[in-house]
Amino acid sequence: LPAPSCIMVIFGAAGDLAKRKLFPALYYLSLANQLPEKFAILGVSREDFSSETYRELMNRESRAHLDGDYSQDVWNRLVKCCHYLQGDFRDPAAYQALAKKLCELDDQCKTPGNYLFYMATPPTFFGDIAGHIAGAGLAAEQDGHWRRLVIEKPFGRDLQSARVLNRRLLEVFDERQLYRIDHYLGKETVQNFLTFRFANGVIEPIWNRRYIDHVQITVAEPLGVENRASYYEGAGALRDMIPNHLLAVLSIIAMEPPISFDADEIRNEQAKVLRAIQPLTPEEVLTHTVRGQYDTGVMPDGKRVPAYRQEPGVAPDSETETFVALSLMIDSWRWAGVPFYLRTGKRLPGRFTEVMIQYRHAPNAAFKRSVLKDRQVEPNVMVLRIQPSEGISLGINAKVPGQALRLSPVEMDFSYDDYFGHEPSTGYETLIYDCMQGDPTLFKRADIIETSWQLMEPILDVWSALPPRDFPNYAAGEWGPSAADELLQREGRSWRVCS
Numbered sequence: 001l002p003a004p005s006c007i008m009v010i011f012g013a014a015g016d017l018a019k020r021k022l023f024p025a026l027y028y029l030s031l032a033n034q035l036p037e038k039f040a041i042l043g044v045s046r047e048d049f050s051s052e053t054y055r056e057l058m059n060r061e062s063r064a065h066l067d068g069d070y071s072q073d074v075w076n077r078l079v080k081c082c083h084y085l086q087g088d089f090r091d092p093a094a095y096q097a098l099a100k101k102l103c104e105l106d107d108q109c110k111t112p113g114n115y116l117f118y119m120a121t122p123p124t125f126f127g128d129i130a131g132h133i134a135g136a137g138l139a140a141e142q143d144g145h146w147r148r149l150v151i152e153k154p155f156g157r158d159l160q161s162a163r164v165l166n167r168r169l170l171e172v173f174d175e176r177q178l179y180r181i182d183h184y185l186g187k188e189t190v191q192n193f194l195t196f197r198f199a200n201g202v203i204e205p206i207w208n209r210r211y212i213d214h215v216q217i218t219v220a221e222p223l224g225v226e227n228r229a230s231y232y233e234g235a236g237a238l239r240d241m242i243p244n245h246l247l248a249v250l251s252i253i254a255m256e257p258p259i260s261f262d263a264d265e266i267r268n269e270q271a272k273v274l275r276a277i278q279p280l281t282p283e284e285v286l287t288h289t290v291r292g293q294y295d296t297g298v299m300p301d302g303k304r305v306p307a308y309r310q311e312p313g314v315a316p317d318s319e320t321e322t323f324v325a326l327s328l329m330i331d332s333w334r335w336a337g338v339p340f341y342l343r344t345g346k347r348l349p350g351r352f353t354e355v356m357i358q359y360r361h362a363p364n365a366a367f368k369r370s371v372l373k374d375r376q377v378e379p380n381v382m383v384l385r386i387q388p389s390e391g392i393s394l395g396i397n398a399k400v401p402g403q404a405l406r407l408s409p410v411e412m413d414f415s416y417d418d419y420f421g422h423e424p425s426t427g428y429e430t431l432i433y434d435c436m437q438g439d440p441t442l443f444k445r446a447d448i449i450e451t452s453w454q455l456m457e458p459i460l461d462v463w464s465a466l467p468p469r470d471f472p473n474y475a476a477g478e479w480g481p482s483a484a485d486e487l488l489q490r491e492g493r494s495w496r497v498c499s
């Protein structure tokens, strides 16, 4: 069904997020006939564009990020909805102009006064933008119109700033108007974890410490910092990815079954499991976390790429990490003693976003002597592939045909494509649609964000107190620094080789 009619105001309309994710997501929504029948997009940013030059910019720079079958008609229809307003996010006058422009667009496009404000700006603007929207009288919901605010990540840069931001937002908006977005929760494959775990009788009974040895969550990207140095230099891989995307995935993998799929029931369970993660002590930060920064190197496609410190806008002696690996323990009956290993980085050998569940070894006394010469049977491994080649595979041991008893690992594989076809998506479609519908289930509550930052605090504190790193410490195209391998080797384990 098409979403309710509204205007989507994108602050930071000419930025990377708008080009790479938001416009492609709006295109896919339009392709699926899920955009509102009466709809307008109003881009706001500092650049001096007319609506026409803004449309041309999106034609030039956003279309390249579309995947799958392309329909020129659908794209044209989307671009036709685009309007532009130049404005300085910190200038109250810009919001008076915004209020006027929204009235005009409501008249012109027959939209009923529902506004979705999307903050696709650097996080330093979030508080100001929210304050000024309210200052211009645009936050109040009257006469049945809704006003919603989507807040991009990072939500703060530590616990303290997250709390301050939250307070500022709640001074001018109601909690039910706030949509704190984490696009990983919008990914089909991540949502499917809930179905996979709770709609299959064979999965949940063995989803615990009795059967599972450890869990690995990998988000590997071949991309470098692109043109985002001004944000990334102040963030780094930890802030950019762990408290949001990786902990979001972890919370769904590790949570207890909710009593229903209502927004708050799911979010209560996510919050509970995050609260059960043991914060690292300062000593553990030294032994359980690894950070890295990429050097120049050759990517798998044979292209040599520059080091992080040579990227435009990056300081030549930057201490910002582009890779992080860490291990966490969850102090609960289900997970006690099961390490969760997390790793993410830029300029890694490929795009692999996946969760690996490694089961315990089978009790294999019968096989040991004659077949395996005292080695152990390979443990079963389940891989939940979030992207690309979305799907789930289970590695099992099989007998190699023949008289001799020999074992070989084989794979049972489910691929989304085979069953449902290829549906290109960015992860933002469902979330934008849900926000237009007023469904907060897949958005983050303030307590979840704060608990996530709380877990990062000891790491950020210890890292900032340590002397400068020996960066760069991994070549572009490698799987991060060798210390990341040692992190697991010390515990007799190793990272999955993604392919």
Ligand code: BG6
Pocket (backbone or CB within 6 Å): 153, 183, 221, 240, 353, 426, 427
């Ligand atoms: C963003 C990060 O939130 O997620 C980026 O800021 C990262 O640094 C991106 O590249 C990854 O998202 P996806 O959907 O491409 O895996």
